[in-house]
Amino acid sequence: MIVEVVTGADERPEARVVDVDDLGRLHLALGQVTDEEAAEVLEGAGLGRFQDSETAVLDVAALRAAAEQQATASDWPARWDEMVGQARSKGWLSEDGATLQVHVESAAGA
Template identity: 35%
Template sequence: MIVRLDVAAGLPAVTSLVAATDFGAFHVEVRHAPASTPTGPEIDAALRAARAGALGPDQQHVLVDVAALRRLAVEAGASSPQWNAGLDAMLSYAAGRGWLSADGAAIQAHVEFATG
């Protein structure tokens, strides 16, 4: 599952869910203009503006809001009882690895960059 954060045209960023049923490949893809790669604070601002999450305390990962994942799944037409069960299993796995916030509201993801 990929949370795509498109900042190529500036803010507000456009968020979407790609490969929504691939629960084993979770990450955030930041699409940006070829001329510059967004900085951590810019990624944080874009995630917050999109109500999708925030930059993590380590400044290397992002914390994606679980509610945003559910909202993006609905927008992508992927939400179903099976999808929710897959998400719950992914969140359980993440919790066991320490990748889920203490309150369970956010999941840690690494960031990959793409131009577009």
């Protein structure tokens, strides 16, 4: 699963959740936007916030809500729970389970 912040309609940055059935990976991908634009769009969409230029913190409930409505795999809820459990075991999930730390990457070509 990828959370993208890319230039959308009218050249305005927008956030979207893509590849929702691929729960073996999760990151924030940035298109041709500045870190400031990406931070504003991510927060405005309610999906999370930047921690620094290499790391973002995503809201688990908002991410699930955005992704689940697009999911096509029948076992998606179980695989989501596995992904969150894996994140917890690696220390990427907050103590309260509300946020998930992810790496920020370039979405070149997005």
